[in-house]
Amino acid sequence: MRTKKLLLTGAHRLAILAYIVFALFPLFWLLKVSVTPNDLLYTEGVRLWPSRTTFEHFEFVLTHSASPIFFRNSLIVSGATALVVTILASLSGYALSRFTFRGKYWIVALMLVTQMFPLVMLVAPIFKMLSPLGLTNSLTGLVIVYTAFNMPFATFLMQSFFDGIPKDLEEAAMIDGATQFMAFRQIILPLTLPGIAATLGFVFTAAWSELLFALMLISGNDAATFPVGLLTFVSKFAVDFGQMMAAGVMALIPACLFFLLIQRYLVQGLTAGAVKG
Amino acid sequence: MDASVISYDTRPDRRPLLQRIAHASEPYLYSAPALILIVAVMLVPLVLGISYAFRDIQILNPFSGGFIGLDHFRELSKDQSFYRALKNTLWWTGGSVFLQFIFGLILALLLDKPFYGRGLAQALVFLPWAVPTFLAGLNWAWLFNPVIGPLPHWLYALGILSAPNNILSDPQLAMWGPIVANVWWGIPFFAITLLAALQAIPRDLYEAAAIDGAGPAQRFMSITLPFLAPTIAITVLLRTVWISNFADLIVVMTNGGPADRTQIVASYIFTQAFKRLDFGYASAIALVLLVLLLVYSMLIVLLRQTLLNRG
Numbered sequence A: 001m002r003t004k005k006l007l008l009t010g011a012h013r014l015a016i017l018a019y020i021v022f023a024l025f026p027l028f029w030l031l032k033v034s035v036t037p038n039d040l041l042y043t044e045g046v047r048l049w050p051s052r053t054t055f056e057h058f059e060f061v062l063t064h065s066a067s068p069i070f071f072r073n074s075l076i077v078s079g080a081t082a083l084v085v086t087i088l089a090s091l092s093g094y095a096l097s098r099f100t101f102r103g104k105y106w107i108v109a110l111m112l113v114t115q116m117f118p119l120v121m122l123v124a125p126i127f128k129m130l131s132p133l134g135l136t137n138s139l140t141g142l143v144i145v146y147t148a149f150n151m152p153f154a155t156f157l158m159q160s161f162f163d164g165i166p167k168d169l170e171e172a173a174m175i176d177g178a179t180q181f182m183a184f185r186q187i188i189l190p191l192t193l194p195g196i197a198a199t200l201g202f203v204f205t206a207a208w209s210e211l212l213f214a215l216m217l218i219s220g221n222d223a224a225t226f227p228v229g230l231l232t233f234v235s236k237f238a239v240d241f242g243q244m245m246a247a248g249v250m251a252l253i254p255a256c257l258f259f260l261l262i263q264r265y266l267v268q269g270l271t272a273g274a275v276k277g
Numbered sequence B: 001m002d003a004s005v006i007s008y009d010t011r012p013d014r015r016p017l018l019q020r021i022a023h024a025s026e027p028y029l030y031s032a033p034a035l036i037l038i039v040a041v042m043l044v045p046l047v048l049g050i051s052y053a054f055r056d057i058q059i060l061n062p063f064s065g066g067f068i069g070l071d072h073f074r075e076l077s078k079d080q081s082f083y084r085a086l087k088n089t090l091w092w093t094g095g096s097v098f099l100q101f102i103f104g105l106i107l108a109l110l111l112d113k114p115f116y117g118r119g120l121a122q123a124l125v126f127l128p129w130a131v132p133t134f135l136a137g138l139n140w141a142w143l144f145n146p147v148i149g150p151l152p153h154w155l156y157a158l159g160i161l162s163a164p165n166n167i168l169s170d171p172q173l174a175m176w177g178p179i180v181a182n183v184w185w186g187i188p189f190f191a192i193t194l195l196a197a198l199q200a201i202p203r204d205l206y207e208a209a210a211i212d213g214a215g216p217a218q219r220f221m222s223i224t225l226p227f228l229a230p231t232i233a234i235t236v237l238l239r240t241v242w243i244s245n246f247a248d249l250i251v252v253m254t255n256g257g258p259a260d261r262t263q264i265v266a267s268y269i270f271t272q273a274f275k276r277l278d279f280g281y282a283s284a285i286a287l288v289l290l291v292l293l294l295v296y297s298m299l300i301v302l303l304r305q306t307l308l309n310r311g
Helices: A002-034 A056-064 A067-098 A104-116 A119-130 A139-163 A168-175 A180-191 A193-209 A212-217 A226-236 A241-276 B002-010 B017-052 B071-077 B080-112 B118-130 B133-144 B151-157 B176-199 B203-211 B216-244 B248-253 B265-274 B279-310
Strands: none
Touching: A002 A241, A002 B080, A002 B118, A002 B133, A002 B176, A056 A067, A056 A241, A067 A104, A067 A139, A067 A180, A067 A193, A067 A226, A067 A241, A067 B017, A104 A139, A104 B017, A119 A139, A119 A212, A119 B017, A119 B265, A119 B279, A139 A193, A139 A212, A139 B017, A168 A180, A180 A193, A193 A241, A193 B133, A212 A226, A212 B248, A212 B265, A226 A241, A226 B133, A241 B118, A241 B133, B017 B279, B071 B279, B080 B118, B080 B176, B080 B216, B080 B265, B118 B176, B133 B151, B133 B176, B133 B248, B176 B216, B176 B248, B203 B216, B216 B279, B248 B265, B265 B279
16 A cells, blocks of 8 residues: 555656656757857757856847847837736726626627637738838837737736625725725725736736737837847847857746746636636 | 616616716726727727728738729638648647647646645746747747757657658648647646646545545546536637637748648738738638637537537
């Protein structure tokens, strides 16, 4: 009996370990090639760690390429999108959580529909709509598009966090003479800080990763976000693997930071999103 | 719900009219900014896109823009690349969803019971989900590249490949590249969703079953699976729709090649819009894709209804 239990535990840990190795190996390889000196790149191709390491690729990417601009553009776009979405979604999520009103059913239906149809359908019409407004090739245009795309999910996410807070709290405040908006701002919002952090993280990561609309709407380096920049970098310097992977490692950093921040709320958040849309 | 609203409305309201209007409009004020954005940036372009499907819209051709009826659809019905893309979409979606689901379910079961270091293990195995998709695509493309990546050499050593070549340039095998990348990237989503559902199963059910002499396999079949079934159904349905539209990995890794072997409908739409700037034709394909997805969703809902009625 005891040996059987030990065997089972061993198999369980081994399986977990296999999953961890599978999850981390590609990222490890990215890091490995980014610190491998050029002269060892091909001679030590399949070695797990190079005999010498260097940071020259990172140095080159930071000083001789447009990567810092891409990085800055991506930070601006993702940061602004995350901020605007979180503010607007906490308002709409609050409305869905606390009010019963005639249009509620239609609002929820509209938001669900937007989650179902292929966004790639919108590539052409959005380009045609934004171009006369001067919003193609501009970071503002990207922020507007990403804000709308992330709004439905963020609204449901915030709603699920508001649902977890008892109604008595703001009812008590309103008996004491506060308006509903005051109660919302001063009592409910501070209690939803974890939800706000999770929404910020989700939206930031989504905007940081978006590729197709950025490719379509942005041409030229000045307004390119990291995905667009990295892809042009790849096609331009198709042989300089060390530098490309160094740029890749840099693109990974903000996403991983945000992931660590929201990791705790992941199960809760994705469940809310999965159930509702 | 409706009854309470009506009874509330018929009660004589003695507050001034302005205050009543303010009260009734309050939820709309909260949701207005979000709604306006969604309508302007998603709903209006959707309607526009549907209208483009019946018009000749090419960005490089200043004389285009006229109404051409069903011409795009006639062209589409003869377009061999489109049929191939349709077939590839089935293969891409089916393969990705199946593997993501199986490995995600196993991972969720492994993480369900507490063990020393579970928090850390969970953070590490969920990490791929945070990797931007374009980077996941590039990363796997590099791993499959024999010049820089180990995978072709390992697969060759194991006897799976006859030579250490890049499978992304082999028409027979190329689709496996994006599928593997997609599975790597998508396992965490399934695992997280299923894990949340697993942890909602009351623990005493298992204890009662164990006392009654049910073995682990029996407990899994008669407790775990029935409890998970609704979550599995909705997650698989949503992910199927989502993955069939998910073109990023393919655009990054193979761009549809070699010889269109990895072109799915979504990446075909993007190529038509982005490379050929033929917005009319791209919108026509998109409309067909939308109709197919609607039919699929309705079939699933109908199937579920019949199964529920029979049960």
